[in-house]
Amino acid sequence: MEPQRKRLNRRGLLGAAGGVAALGAAGAGAAALAGGPDGPAPEAAPATTVPFHGAHQAGITGDAPSRTVLLSLDLGEEVDADRFAAVMRLLTDDAARLTQGEAALADADPELAAEPALLTVTFGFGLGLLERLGLPAPPGAGPLPAFSVDRLEEAWSGGDLLVQVCGEGDLAVSHAIRMLVKDSRSFATVRWAQRGFRQRPAGGGTPRNVLGQVDGTSNPDPSTGDGGEAVWLGEDAGPLAGGTVMVVRRMRTDLDEWDKLDAVGKDRVIGRRVSDGAPLTGEREDDPVDLEAREDSGLPVIPAGAHVRRAIDAGTTILRRSYNYDDGPGPAGESDTGLVFVSYQADIGQFIAIQERLAESDLLNDYAVPIGSAVFVLPPGCDEDGWIGQGLFD
Ligand code: HEM
Numbered sequence: 428m429e430p431q432r433k434r435l436n437r438r439g440l441l442g443a444a445g446g447v448a449a450l451g452a453a454g455a456g457a458a459a460l461a462g463g464p465d466g467p468a469p470e471a472a473p474a475t476t477v478p479f480h481g482a483h484q485a486g487i488t489g490d491a492p493s494r495t496v497l498l499s500l501d502l503g504e505e506v507d508a509d510r511f512a513a514v515m516r517l518l519t520d521d522a523a524r525l526t527q528g529e530a531a532l533a534d535a536d537p538e539l540a541a542e543p544a545l546l547t548v549t550f551g552f553g554l555g556l557l558e559r560l561g562l563p564a565p566p567g568a569g570p571l572p573a574f575s576v577d578r579l580e581e582a583w584s585g586g587d588l589l590v591q592v593c594g595e596g597d598l599a600v601s602h603a604i605r606m607l608v609k610d611s612r613s614f615a616t617v618r619w620a621q622r623g624f625r626q627r628p629a630g631g632g633t634p635r636n637v638l639g640q641v642d643g644t645s646n647p648d649p650s651t652g653d654g655g656e657a658v659w660l661g662e663d664a665g666p667l668a669g670g671t672v673m674v675v676r677r678m679r680t681d682l683d684e685w686d687k688l689d690a691v692g693k694d695r696v697i698g699r700r701v702s703d704g705a706p707l708t709g710e711r712e713d714d715p716v717d718l719e720a721r722e723d724s725g726l727p728v729i730p731a732g733a734h735v736r737r738a739i740d741a742g743t744t745i746l747r748r749s750y751n752y753d754d755g756p757g758p759a760g761e762s763d764t765g766l767v768f769v770s771y772q773a774d775i776g777q778f779i780a781i782q783e784r785l786a787e788s789d790l791l792n793d794y795a796v797p798i799g800s801a802v803f804v805l806p807p808g809c810d811e812d813g814w815i816g817q818g819l820f821d
Pocket of ligand 1: 697778791795
């Protein structure tokens with residue numbers, strides 16, 4: 428927390444307020460700065476920085492901000508373990524500074540670093556890279572099998588080094604990417620970049636995805652002590668304990684097909700109402716999903732192929748933190764939308780169990796297809812004297 432306080436002192440309340448104004452509806456507590464001569468006393472300025480240092484890397488748990496850029500880099504063949512360690516030291520230093528509103532070393536436009544707007548930078552290592560460099564992978568990591576629904580494109584798959592940048596400010600995210608890529612150029616090429624957005628409802632609550640569904644309701648939140656064992660690598664992961672295994676799936680959605688469904692049909696695909704996210708067996712979004720409930724006809728209220736039934740039947744949990752993408756429209760007006768689906772789990776087997784159930788049968792498969800896939804091992808966080816991944820080299 429220390430870097431955050433320092434930052435707020437240096438810029439002063441005015442500067443912090445300016446940063447928060449840029450957060451928009453998703454900036455928690457932005458309204459707390461209000462208070463005229465007769466209004467309530469102003470409260471402390473909401474944070475504009477997320478601490479970089481800690482037991483876990485930032486950018487995994489807690490409320491996801493409205494923007495993400497995921498960069499997958501391929502390292503040159505000449506990069507050995509020593510060089511890679513030096514690279515991670517440099518990139519960690521960049522990330523630690525930029526996320527706290529300070530310019531990176533040799534930043535040509537330091538002003539662009541001044542408003543981090545909840546910027547986070549998170550690093551992950553591809554399985555192929557760990558193997559090539561002779562670095563240990565945790566027992567919970569492994570490749571994904573081919574799933575019957577996959578229509579994977581090389582252009583959106585794989586990679587050696589994952590850099591996930593999230594935040595509320597487009598400019599801060601863009602500047603961070605610019606600096607991190609600049610410092611990676613001499614040893615890596617960009618394999619793919621995926622940009623995503625989320626929009627939290629003005630009154631708070633769960634955001635919607637590009638299909639209009641309330642998406643993210645049933646999700647563990649290790650930042651509040653719920654579900655950490657499902658997400659964080661345990662002691663058997665040695666130097667990677669406190670890290671996690673990340674899956675990125677680019678899911679292209681077919682909005683033209685989706686538009687052919689009426690409201691009841693759309694609700695049945697998920698097993699929850701599009702209007703308010705409540706399960707078909709309940710009234711409110713947080714009501715439990717009752718998979719046993721039956722219509723008078725004897726048919727299940729939540730259809731056999733409903734997305735949530737299939738996912739729940741897998742009997743395991745993952746932390747989902749997906750974003751929407753919209754790279755359209757194309758020249759003929761065709762849409763190019765979908766989800767940059769992201770999940771974090773302690774063991775890749777958790778994701779595989781759910782994805783296998785979904786691939787077998789899921790009404791959503793007619794409207795969403797995986798076109799990209801990648802797995803990364805995210806090391807734990809580090810303290811101010813350390814760097815991300817350090818334990819692997821000690
Ligand atoms: C475009 C692709 C997808 C869309 C649009 C989508 C949408 C949704 C929606 C609307 C819900 C219900 C609300 C919620 O609890 O968040 C949900 C739940 C869920 N989805 Fe997906 N999903 C997609 C892909 C996936 C994938 C690839 C997986 C994992 C392999 C997955 C796993 C889950 C799980 C575990 C739940 C929670 C089930 C529960 O406990 O109730 N989803 N999804």
